[in-house]
Amino acid sequence: MSSVIDMLNDKQKEAALHTEGPLLILAGAGSGKTRVITNRIAYLIDECGVNPWNILAITFTNKAAGEMRQRVDDMVGYGSDSIWVATFHSTCVRILRRYIDKIGYDTNFAIYDTDDTKTVMKGICKRLQIDTKQMHERAFLSAISRAKDEMMTAADLMLDAMGDFGATQVAKVYAEYERELKKCNALDFDDLLLKTVELFKAWPDILDLYQERFKYIMVDEYQDTNTVQFEFIRLLASKYSNICVVGDDDQSIYKFRGANIRNILDFEKVYPDAKVVKLEQNYRSTQNILDAANAVISNNAGRKDKSLWTDKGEGGNVHFRQCESSYEEAEYVVDTILKNKREGRYDYSDCAVLYRTNAQARVLEEKFILSGIPYDVVGGVNFYARREIKDILAYLKTIDNARDDLAVKRIINVPRRGIGATTINKVQEYANANDITFYEALTKAEEISSIGRSAVKLKPFVTMIQVFRSKLSYLTLEELVKDILETTEYIENMESDSTEDAQARVENIEEFINKVVAYEDEQDEDEASLSGFLEEVALVADIDSADTDSNKVLLMTLHSAKGLEFPFVFITGMEEGLFPSYMNITSDDPSELEEERRLCYVGITRAMNELTLTCARQRMIRGETQFNAPSRFIREIPPGLMDLKVPANRIRMNDGPVPVKSKPYAMSSRERSEAVKPYIASAGSRTMASVGIKTGKEMVSSGAPDYGVGDRVRHIKFGEGVVKQIDKGIRDYEVTVDFGGYGVKKMLAGFAKLKKI
DNA sequence: CGTACTAGTCTTTTT
């Protein structure tokens, strides 16, 4: 019987075969760590007779979890679905949904995202009369988040503050914030981990249950774990000690959000009997690229000693190019890609353009559009954080379970219903006084004497929500969402007050409906519940846009590039003040600069065959033109590895402005959105198809309806009616129908789903 | 209560 580990090298084998007891795999960039993990899982099941049910594999992102799940499924035949592959957060949610009542929460708790917590914080600052100009909401939130990462309570912070005014205030706000979330039966992202650890500590029998369940634990990207995540894993593994962590201290780039690099550096101290395996053979890059990466990272102190090698051969030099402006830089990137494409050396999908900040994508995008190169920007604004999507989600949350005050308040006046801040405050006061939720208070509006005439406006809102609820039993989720949009005339209202980006918003809503349909298709007939959908969406940042099969250049930040590889990589904006960022240069903490250097290391090691580093002498940052010297990271690469267009000592440092030869072409925002459209439009559908999800019925059709003026049609809610008028709207046909008893309605053909009779 | 303008703010990012 041929073994699953035969395809591994010696080191990889050593790691895969060590199944009992703690194991640290130090996996350098491109050393095949995912392969080791999946093979190790297969080995555990096939050769050691481990029940798949007893295996837990934890990742940070949904994307990583999805990829691992895929590869495990491919490798392990029978029983692979019972392997628990999930992110930290979704793992905790699953545990908490079962047992959180043991520590005083309701099991249908809400999960507050970053936006929600900001809203909560704003309210607290107002109530405590904190001057948010002096101390920002964001500062409080990040202080609280950091405290939670370190498992510190508000009381702990208060003790630590030792009377210091600022620190005391943070502690007070923290306590208030906790009270507020508890009142709403809500958890923030940090709480998901924290409360699970709390639960495990308070209820040893529950912990034991999960220890028995997860006898073999694997953690990916271990260098990015924070203290509470470490504790979660430690507790789970403390019975059987079969814990395997994989990571690379040189790729730790999330310190700013609480990652504790000591978790990986001190692993052997916590587990003295741990076996350590270093994977140093790189299967990705040429020797020159690796040498450049090694040279840069060797400037960092306090790392685990290792150095990557490859048998891929020397390869070409690393290219470096200093440009006059960001426009010229973008042109250089575009021209190089076109030239390579023409000469048949690299296709579009072989190339990736990386940068430090998302804002840098704009100029690049403009040039890509002009040149006609197909591209995709990865990341940017979180899909589910967009206003229109959050609005619809708030409706769904309210219908599902009106305990989420934030959701109810979000939509009570969206679209406008003439319910203002004063009324909302009065309802809230009433709710506080009677210890009921905001929504419950709404249902008793007529009892609130202070509201007066406004009570009349609240009634229809409550009725509407109740009507939606009553329809839950027979409408599909898709129908429900469309019903919400129609009943509230959401799109019409949106179009009337913001014509500029209304079109993009409508497209987002359509994409959202696609997502809903995809969810329903995934589930078995009766399984597709509203709560289930909201659960899934709460922990997903973006619609997965990894469409590697389409032939496009990918643009993304260095952070989002982690874990990916490309034959040709551009790293742009290699300038002091931008990369490394100004914040980190001026910081008195030298470890901040080391994190930037690790980021540079991550960037360089994404490249398989060719790497081009570019910088601009002149760049617009935050509406201000800056003149920056080339990044220090450039100078850390031995000149012998680079092909410099000018000798190194002739590279111009920041010696002031030079007249720009040609006026940079800048597109108007309309031109831009027009030009960008075809790519965006194709991105969504392709994503769905590539994941193998049926999008169900055809979305809003741009074709003409199959009925005309005067025809009788049927609508799902209003019944039969007569078509009065059909107008070609911005993106769809607007149909005016007389429904007799229901009156005359104007609706979008795509949403209305009218049937000719 | 809603709108229109002004002032201030900007890292990186996932859940």
Added chain:
DNA sequence: GACTAGTACG
């Protein structure tokens, strides 16, 4: 330069 939040006014 772009976005958002807050404020002044109708």
